[in-house]
Amino acid sequence: MPAMPEPMNFCPNCGAPTEFRIPEGDDRRRNICTATGEIFYDNPRNVVGTIVEREGRILMCRRAIEPRRHFWTLPAGFLELGETSADGAARETLEEAGVTVREPRLFNMIDVTHIGQIHIFFIADMIGEDYAPGLESSEVTFLAEDEIDWPQLAFPTIHRTLERYFASRRTGDFGVRVESLGSQDWRAMALDREPRD
């Protein structure tokens, strides 16, 4: 996932070579078709996920796929065309954890500019009792705050979101927060490089 637009080589419409330059009236480089002049834009992508609590514990998945295979995450994934952000978060929760949720409420939004993403988490209520790992998870469980192995979390935004959630639970303030996480924050969190068994 790029932080800035990256050159492509060929126009996906007509197959002509593309140029990577600043179009007239613009101020950043874009891919432009040399045959038709069509401009192709690349924009940040949204990752949507949920925080699901059951008897004080949080629904978490162990990743069965790269990146960060074997590390722990909240259910989350890329928002798809045609779905709302809340629906996308619910879909990911069902796909990765086998958990059906209702009424996702926005909790936080984290700009991760150095990878061109926004991570958006919703607090959602579990329907029923079922949970099971989907194709992208090797394990699904519910963890209390003191059961979370923090350096074994998959991504800094998961770390930050969980921190904030437990803080909100103590203060009772679940108001939406917007923040950004840079590569310095990523280093400061000191997530493990290797997964534990």
Added chain:
Amino acid sequence: MPAMPEPMNFCPNCGAPTEFRIPEGDDRRRNICTATGEIFYDNPRNVVGTIVEREGRILMCRRAIEPRRHFWTLPAGFLELGETSADGAARETLEEAGVTVREPRLFNMIDVTHIGQIHIFFIADMIGEDYAPGLESSEVTFLAEDEIDWPQLAFPTIHRTLERYFASRRTGDFGVRVESLGSQDWRAMALDREPRD
């Protein structure tokens, strides 16, 4: 702007033809390079903008470009790679209205699934007194609630965001709202098809 992935014809990396089909383990059609198997994903894009109030009036721009040329909008545009959503909203405000803002605070987030977009608005404070139309605006002004020509607004999300903002001003509740706007809502708002002079 598509609501669902649309077929491309050629791989932007190697120029080979692409196929448009459901990859193994996926459940929706993607563009796939027939030479390398690389999968290309298309995701919703974020539009970011601001609500800037000065002496009770709201900063608004008349569009100098299509779509909805000559209609009225809040300053807003596509979020770019490498910037936070708040910085993007501030950048658009400077580009379209010549207004410098500080401290954008998230106000609403509107999923517009039938065009594959999320529209995100921030309330921001104006710095200084300068304002002037940028390249994409023909006019910039500040309008009170009863000066807004509602059917002449450019987009339904602008209509909804302004409605909500004035309601928030009356109740004092500026808490973040998440909602979605569908094509039915667009029709119900009955925005004019033609701009007034």
